[in-house]
Amino acid sequence: MHTPPTGLYEAPLPADWPEPEALGFGRILGPYLAHAQHGEDSGWHAPTVSARSALSVPVAGGGLQYGFSVFEGLKAYRDADGRIHLFRPRDHARRLQQSAQRLVMPEPPEEVFMTLCQLAVQVHARYVPPFGRGSLYLRPTLYAEEDALGFRPATRHRLAVAVTPCSDPLPKSQRLWAETELIRAAPGGLGAAKTGGNYAAGLAGQMRARANGFDDVVWLDALTHREIAEAGTMNLFVQIGDEVVTPPLDGTILAGITRDSVLRLLHADGVRVSEHRITLDELAAAGMAGQLGTAFGVGTAARLVTISEISDGTTAIRFRDTGLAARLYERLKQVQEGATHALREWRVAVPTPQNP
Numbered sequence: 001m002h003t004p005p006t007g008l009y010e011a012p013l014p015a016d017w018p019e020p021e022a023l024g025f026g027r028i029l030g031p032y033l034a035h036a037q038h039g040e041d042s043g044w045h046a047p048t049v050s051a052r053s054a055l056s057v058p059v060a061g062g063g064l065q066y067g068f069s070v071f072e073g074l075k076a077y078r079d080a081d082g083r084i085h086l087f088r089p090r091d092h093a094r095r096l097q098q099s100a101q102r103l104v105m106p107e108p109p110e111e112v113f114m115t116l117c118q119l120a121v122q123v124h125a126r127y128v129p130p131f132g133r134g135s136l137y138l139r140p141t142l143y144a145e146e147d148a149l150g151f152r153p154a155t156r157h158r159l160a161v162a163v164t165p166c167s168d169p170l171p172k173s174q175r176l177w178a179e180t181e182l183i184r185a186a187p188g189g190l191g192a193a194k195t196g197g198n199y200a201a202g203l204a205g206q207m208r209a210r211a212n213g214f215d216d217v218v219w220l221d222a223l224t225h226r227e228i229a230e231a232g233t234m235n236l237f238v239q240i241g242d243e244v245v246t247p248p249l250d251g252t253i254l255a256g257i258t259r260d261s262v263l264r265l266l267h268a269d270g271v272r273v274s275e276h277r278i279t280l281d282e283l284a285a286a287g288m289a290g291q292l293g294t295a296f297g298v299g300t301a302a303r304l305v306t307i308s309e310i311s312d313g314t315t316a317i318r319f320r321d322t323g324l325a326a327r328l329y330e331r332l333k334q335v336q337e338g339a340t341h342a343l344r345e346w347r348v349a350v351p352t353p354q355n356p
């Protein structure tokens, strides 16, 4: 067990703590950060915990100036016995390493990542909502910390884990806007890295989707603007005939951990799944032929969201709810919260004083 340094204790809940269903997402931040510094010559320093307000990011450093920053988003859930587990943290650690490699930043060893995530949960254990009613979202962020200008790899970095308690997402339905002008990522670019630049590139598209009365954006490929890629913060799945299709990991989209979890659940259920490119025109044609079933987006924050429609302003593709998305939502929730023994290897326990 990684014991928080002396002088730090488990953060008490503020007096006006909302019901789990009213937490939302990202509104309340945990008061501490678990963090570790990396020096070019000294390597990774020991993990520690500080007040969130104690760390600062240099304005003239590469983190802010050039976007030398990569991050992860994962969740900790409480099971029916009150024990806390992280969901697939080692997979998130590996994806952070891949993002870091793409941006020429030091790759945090898996154990540094795991220790920091465990510490962040331990000092915020009371922030983890009760079983079935939400989760603690962790945001490990690796950023250049050297206080100097210059377009080159920084000599000092830090990996810091912030947390926010959040409500259990609802299995809602969304209408998505397929963006045919703006692009999020191109082949050879940063699309597969979880880095701020991708989100900076994507905000205008998301705002355009909202302005047009849609819930979120669907990014299309950068070359033909016809192949579906992913949504703002979700990977996409569509049911065509007796097959479920998802775009391939071609380097332009994020290799979602939830995407991988859903692929495993579909395979386990004997559903035919394939990873291949799919255009808006193929979807429209499948719709005309009466072959379109459910579509859904998946991601850590939203879990699984049914998609009722994708439109590029000219063609509206409407999906039919076959019940598949709702079934998958429930299966995934059970696996994440430890309500089933299936796939328990995906959950890593976080010891706390109440549950050593």
Ligand SMILES: Cc1ncc(COP(=O)(O)O)c(C=O)c1O
Binding pocket: 073, 230, 231, 232, 233, 234, 235, 254, 255, 256, 257, 258, 259, 298, 299, 300, 301
């Ligand atoms: C751009 C993008 N795609 C996909 C996802 C889904 O990834 P994951 O399931 O690992 O959360 C996210 C969320 O992290 C995202 O930001």
